[in-house]
Amino acid sequence: MIARTHSLFAFASLAGVAVYSGKTEVSTATFFACLIFNTIGALLPDIDQASNRLWDLIPGGESIGKALGVFMKHRGISHSFLGIFLIDKFSYWLVTNLFNENFVDVGLVYWSLVIGVISHIVADSLTEEGVPLLYPLKINFGLPPVKPWRIKTGGWFENLVVMPVTGLIAIYFVSLYLRR
Numbered sequence: 001m002i003a004r005t006h007s008l009f010a011f012a013s014l015a016g017v018a019v020y021s022g023k024t025e026v027s028t029a030t031f032f033a034c035l036i037f038n039t040i041g042a043l044l045p046d047i048d049q050a051s052n053r054l055w056d057l058i059p060g061g062e063s064i065g066k067a068l069g070v071f072m073k074h075r076g077i078s079h080s081f082l083g084i085f086l087i088d089k090f091s092y093w094l095v096t097n098l099f100n101e102n103f104v105d106v107g108l109v110y111w112s113l114v115i116g117v118i119s120h121i122v123a124d125s126l127t128e129e130g131v132p133l134l135y136p137l138k139i140n141f142g143l144p145p146v147k148p149w150r151i152k153t154g155g156w157f158e159n160l161v162v163m164p165v166t167g168l169i170a171i172y173f174v175s176l177y178l179r180r
């Protein structure tokens with residue numbers, strides 16, 4: 001999937017969890033931190049691509065991304081259970097060191113990021129390439145298991161069907177959240 005679909009899919013997932021989690025009040029700071037870190041989580045597994053927009057956040061990021069791309073295969077470790085585990089450990093360290101607990105609900109920000117990461121892996125599993133969940137084993141998993149039935153990344157189906165439908169689901173969850 002392309003970055004825009006991943007961001008939208010992560011937001012819809014976050015909104016869905018927010019509706020059913022039963023947590024009612026969050027501060028404005030926590031709310032925006034959750035949104036930002038949910039998007040970061042949605043883009044993190046594609047950190048193995050130099051074109052990833054996350055690299056624009058740090059000086060010289062694109063060069064680091066290119067250098068990393070020499071060692072990392074796209075959709076390799078970062079799209080596996082091992083990768084999710086490592087990203088989660090790093091994220092927890094990042095979030096707990098970045099925010100002051102008195103102003104921001106660090107736990108909610110962390111979970112928003114994790115939801116972003118998991119939604120990314122789920123979304124990529126719907127594409128033809130699938131995801132190597134059991135990396136370093138080179139077996140790619142996908143939904144549905146029959147490869148030709150899956151989505152072509154960046155193709156018309158993703159742009160004209162998946163993205164609008166995900167957008168509508170996100171709007172539906174946001175409206176439910178606001179009505180609570």
Ligand SMILES: [Zn+2]
Pocket residue numbers: 001045046075079120124
């Ligand atoms: Zn990906």
